[in-house]
Amino acid sequence: MKKDFEDIILTYKGEKSDLIPILQDIQSKYGYLPEEMMKKVSQFTGISPSEVYGVATFYSQFRFKPTGRKHILVCKGTACHVSGANQIIEGIERHLGIKEGEITFDMEYSLESVGCLGCCALAPCAMVNQDIKSNLTLKDVKSLFSKRKKDN
Ligand code: FES
Numbered sequence: 001m002k003k004d005f006e007d008i009i010l011t012y013k014g015e016k017s018d019l020i021p022i023l024q025d026i027q028s029k030y031g032y033l034p035e036e037m038m039k040k041v042s043q044f045t046g047i048s049p050s051e052v053y054g055v056a057t058f059y060s061q062f063r064f065k066p067t068g069r070k071h072i073l074v075c076k077g078t079a080c081h082v083s084g085a086n087q088i089i090e091g092i093e094r095h096l097g098i099k100e101g102e103i104t105f106d107m108e109y110s111l112e113s114v115g116c117l118g119c120c121a122l123a124p125c126a127m128v129n130q131d132i133k134s135n136l137t138l139k140d141v142k143s144l145f146s147k148r149k150k151d152n
Pocket residue numbers: 075076077078079080081115116117118119120121123125
């Protein structure tokens with residue numbers, strides 16, 4: 001992680017304004033903000049660990065737990081909610097055997113919900129990594145998310 005951090009901060013001077021871009025770079029490398037990296041950011045920028053953590057938790061874009069290789073964000077905004085977002089989430093939970101906020105045993109999938117993905121006309125929708133999946137039905141859940149067997 002030390003080398004990774006050095007690579008990330010190469011283009012930064014360690015100024016206060018570097019905080020969010022550095023956190024974004026870390027998240028794009030790891031998929032979340034590892035605690036060890038947050039401490040390094042604090043040392044590099046001179047911003048206290050509690051302030052670094054405070055800024056990171058303020059923005060919903062930052063995550064503090066690892067995600068699966070395929071991170072599923074199901075929209076729970078108004079349009080998606082009235083179009084069955086909760087049933088979609090329950091369907092994914094049943095199909096993958098995880099609850100919202102969890103990750104599958106093989107690290108393939110993680111599941112979260114969000115406020116609005118900005119494509120309300122296509123409700124209900126979800127995002128898998130950067131791909132929008134629209135007009136979702138329970139049938140789609142099985143075909144979109146293939147499961148691996150535990151004893152493989
Ligand atoms: S409410 Fe789901 S995309 Fe806007």
